[in-house]
Amino acid sequence: MCGRYYIDDETSREIEKIIKDIDSRNSNKNYKTGEIFPTNTVPILVSQQESITPNLCIWGFPNFKNKGVIINARSETAFEKKTFRESLLSRRCIIPANGFYEWNKNKEKIFFTQRDSNIMYMAGIYNTFQEEARFVILTTAANNSISDVHDRMPLILNKDQISDWLNDSAKTQAYLNQTPTMLNRKSNYEQIGLRFN
Structure with missing residues (x-):
């Protein structure tokens, strides 16, 4: 499950590049940064003529x-x-x-991040409904870094897998079955800089 995620365009140079590229082509369109909720319009990466291109899309x-909207698709059954x-x-x-973000059994909000990067690449799919581009995030079984909080997690790809995911259909099934990297976690209090007593 992935019901909320976060974009901090001041701490990630790569996301800043995406935002600037989108700004140059979509000067009249608004998009969301910070905490992202379903139905927000946000930047995604797609393939156009085998070139990786940023675009704006609605989540769900x-x-x-x-x-409501469908925000996630199970990677194990998406083809079905x-x-x-x-x-x-x-x-x-x-x-x-x-x-x-995920919430534990005590309804505490936990923030999950990559261990070796300040940017995470979640795999998704998109489509157009009534002339609106919309996407869902693919999920997979949770690994040990999140399984005590939730049994599902986003399907996270490495940076060097992005081009193949977008352009090479022959590799899609293999990526759907891969186990994502281990993640770091912070409570919501830690994320905003507060400390527990």
Whole structure:
């Protein structure tokens, strides 16, 4: 599960580059930074003519059966679902972030980040609904760095896997089955610089 994530465009040079590129092409469009909620418009990376290109996209596919939006797709079953199959074949994307949030059993908000980088590349898929570009984040079984908090986590790719994920359909299944890297965690209090007594 991934229900919230975070973009800090002042601490990540790569996200700053993405934002500047989007600004130059979308001067009239607003996007969200900071804590990202479902239905926010945010930067993602897509492939256009095999070139990695930033674009703006809304988080969440429409949920035609119920109210709200679909924000995640299980990597193990995405190919089996009509809602996701075509996007997984031809409309894969990367969602850059500094980290994501989960809540533990005590309803404490925990912030998860990469151990070796200040930027995280979450695998996703996108589609267009009523002329609006929308994406979902792919999830996988949680590894030991998060499993005591939640049994699911975003499918996180390494930087050197981005191009293949976006452009090479033959490698899609292998990436869907990979175990993401181990993560660091901070409580919400630690993230905003407060200390426990």
